[in-house]
Amino acid sequence: MPSSKHIVVANWKMNKLPSQAKPLVAEILMSYLKKNSDLIVCPPYTHLANISANKIISGFYLGAQNMSEFESGAHTGEISADMLLDLGCTHVIIGHSERRMMSEKENIIIPQKISLALQKGLKVIYCCGENLESRESKQEETFVSNQLKNDLYHLENLDKIIIAYEPIWAIGTGKTATSDQAEAMHAFIRQTLSEKYSNSDQVKILYGGSVKASNASEFAKKENINGVLVGGASLIPVDFIEIIEAFNS
Ligand code: PEP
DSSP states (O other): OOOOOOOOEEOSSOOOHHHHHHHHHHHHHHTTTSSSSSSEOOOHHHHHHHHTTTTTOOSEEEEEOOOOSSSSSSSSOOOHHHHHHHHHHOEEEOOHHHHHHHHHHHHHHHHHHHHHHHHHOOOOEEEEEHHHHHHHOHHHHHHHHHHHHHHHTTTTTTTTTEEEEEEESSSSSSSSOOOOHHHHHHHHHHHHHHOOTGGGOOOEEEEESOOOOTHHHHHTTOTOOEEEEEGGGGGSSHHHHHHHTTOOO
């Protein structure tokens, strides 16, 4: 099993204004400071400079929600790994299902993005998870193992990878996987990775999908659930703090 320290990731998606980032983070940090879990906050790109410049990033890690597969150059509208590092980011989310659904190309370039992020020194929060059709036809394990093989198996080790299992049918829908369903999939992911990686037992596997203050403690009890990736509820400090508390043991 990985070290007992849990990880809680806030994915703000395309919410809040840059000027609202500082008070939101400050409110969360007031309660977080003494906690025994790692907190990673992933605001929109436009908020990163504000959070960094205000020197409020001590106490938690700053992450981005995506990055370009290219190092630099003529890629209008894209953001590079170096830009993220320059702004104080330590982590980047890659493979979020909302991005995978935007274009077919995203699925193809994920391995490239992961390699570049790691080469530059960013830690990767890699997202995987099945769609509703696969779950209903009991093909969820095949779906997820194919994602792992396509996206990660070019890597020699998983040292700087955090995995977030996020069933697509549970993201932003209010419908959560049960803690038993999540635990079963996390155990399956660990088992699958062990066929290729000797230290797969050290990889942190987070659950994501409509995690709320009311259900977080159920996930926190499970052996293979090493934390959570939280979207909607991370924007409500009182709820998010309760989620952090649930993962504080
Ligand atoms: C997410 O952003 O990955 C997510 C799980 O969102 P939500 O918690 O809103 O379902």
